[in-house]
Amino acid sequence: MAIIITIDGFSSCGKSTLARQLAQELNYVFIDSGAMYRAITLYFLRNHVDWNQTPKVNKALAEINLHFEYNSASAQSEIYLNDENVEALIRDMLVSEHVSEVAAIKEVREFAVHQQQKMGEKKGMVMDGRDIGTTVFPTAELKIFVTADPSVRVERRFKELIGRNPNLTIEEVKTNLEMRDYIDSNREFSPLRKAADAIELDNSNLTREEQLQIAISWAKERLSISE
Secondary structure (H helix, E strand, O other), X not given: OOXXXXXXXXXXXXXXXXXXXXXXXXXXXEEEHHHHHHHHHHHHHHOOOOOOOHHHHHHHHOOOOEEEEEEOOOOEEEEEEOOEEOOOHHXXXXXXXXXXXXXXXXXXXXXXXXXXXHHOOOOOEEEEEOOHHHHHOOOOOEEEEEEOOHHHHHHHHHHHHOOOOOOOOHHHHHHHHHHHHHHHHHOOOOOOOOOOOOEEEEOOOOOHHHHHHHHHHHHHHHHHHHO
């Protein structure tokens, strides 16, 4: 019997990496919910949408179509915005600076959550984000909350971005993460928080393989219960 696995946590904790690896191990579908919010943010920025005005937000959302396609070359699902592959574009620092602000908008969250819940109707899915275990799939069979020391997260994010932006400073990354943490945790709708029944995974001192093996053991335990 297939289950739904949710992986929530702060920015740059390695949620997407873990979710992608775990999905591959279980032959499950991986959905990067953060990519959905980034794609929406990209659309807003490109089209100069004033996201402080609800009518304009609703009009823009009606023009947005999101879907994921598997790329055999990269061996991962990539997001498409109105049939354009924007997987690389949504990782831009400008999008990173605004995504938490856009994702805090009630109408945006309702739009994304509705799509995410439809994606999970058949189960057999691993989805990562910030409110997946609390709002999107509150009855998921396995909920993991990933955390890491802030300094570790800053270093990881800096290494991820420096190749695309050689002028980036580590202080800029630190400021960006602190801002996103605050917005994510204090937004009015679906704030980032650990679900009461989530298992915490602190990966500050773990390799990717070590955290994957821990998650696999938890998944196998829940799968055995569901059979």
